[in-house]
Amino acid sequence: MKWLNTKYKDGTVSLALLILRVVAGSAMAINHGYKKLTGFSEMAAKGFADPFHIGVKASLGMTVFAEFFCAVFVVLGLLTRLAVIPLMIAMCVALFVAHSGDFFGKGELAGVFLAVFLVLLLVGPGKYSLDKTIGK
Template sequence: MKLMTSKYAEPSVSIALLLLRVVAGSSMLMNHGLKKLSNFNAILSKGFADPFHIGTKASLSLTIFAEVFCAGLLIIGLLTRLASLPLIIAMVVALFFAHGGQLFGEGESAGLFLTMFIVIFLMGPGKFSLDKKIGK
């Protein structure tokens, strides 16, 4: 691998996508999803954002689904593009609804996650994924 070339090699892209999927998915799962899951009632009692007017319990449940289940799918590379969509929606809501669009302030983390999930959606899982193994 030549470090000073502008050309890219397919194995490098697939390794980069693997790293991106694993880091983004595990960070979301461990730092956000599991905390929300284990503190479900406490978060509900404090109040949770309800941007789609479906109720705070349903909004929190859908967020947990995205941050736990979909993040887990990203880590293993199964249904990768489909799994990234709920995460993209959750991060758009977090950035623009919960943090007022402050990309360079409180919403920085949501903005970074949003960017990572959009890249995963656009690029796909790479060859080191279950999607590739089962031919999806």
Template sequence: MSTKFKLLSSQPAFVDLSLLLVRLAAGGFMFTHGFGKLQKLVNGSFEFGDPIGLGPEISLGLTVFAEILCAFFILIGLFTRVAAIPLIITMLVAVFIVHDGDAFGKKELGLFYLVNYLVLFLSGSGKYSVDKLILKK
């Protein structure tokens, strides 16, 4: 293939590099987003919303699990598809329950995260990941 048309192809190297970038951004940014919630949990401050009726303590715990642990797994590419599931659920709750009546601008970031986690769930972690090292495929 001619050099000038390589950017128009979807070569596997570009796909794997793209998945790495999506994982680093979606995992890393969410990890920092959840850090304040982790501090609340560690400090015993359970003032948190209860959007689906589980109680504020459980809601905070599940959110911290998703936004810290699952986001870290996404970041390094470990159990990527499984780790994406709690993050997808968290973003669905955030966008369609917590911010249901809000303007699109309030939902936009949650929707963006949701799409990224759906992509990672469907595609997996790619070549540059711990999953790849473990599976050795």
């Protein structure tokens, strides 16, 4: 039963990590980060969540940093393991604060993003990344 073989070639795993990075990072940057970046003033005026009590603008600014800029770094595979840390913090806040830990309801997307970013933290970006290119 060759189809049960669990040995993967490095290229296959790296291609899977590339797809994971590009899809998750792009979805985060475009659907969440860019909207917050371009609508910063309106969102701050409406009273964006401030779970760390540092001010609405500071909380929104850190969320924009994570959801847009760090997500772009993830897509590029640049400083990937560092870039996913703010994203994981943002997804924990979204899941456990904004959605009250409702993983199988309204917090499902935040939970899925959290899992993806955790995988990237543990495994790294793969060989098709700027991290690997710069590291040579």
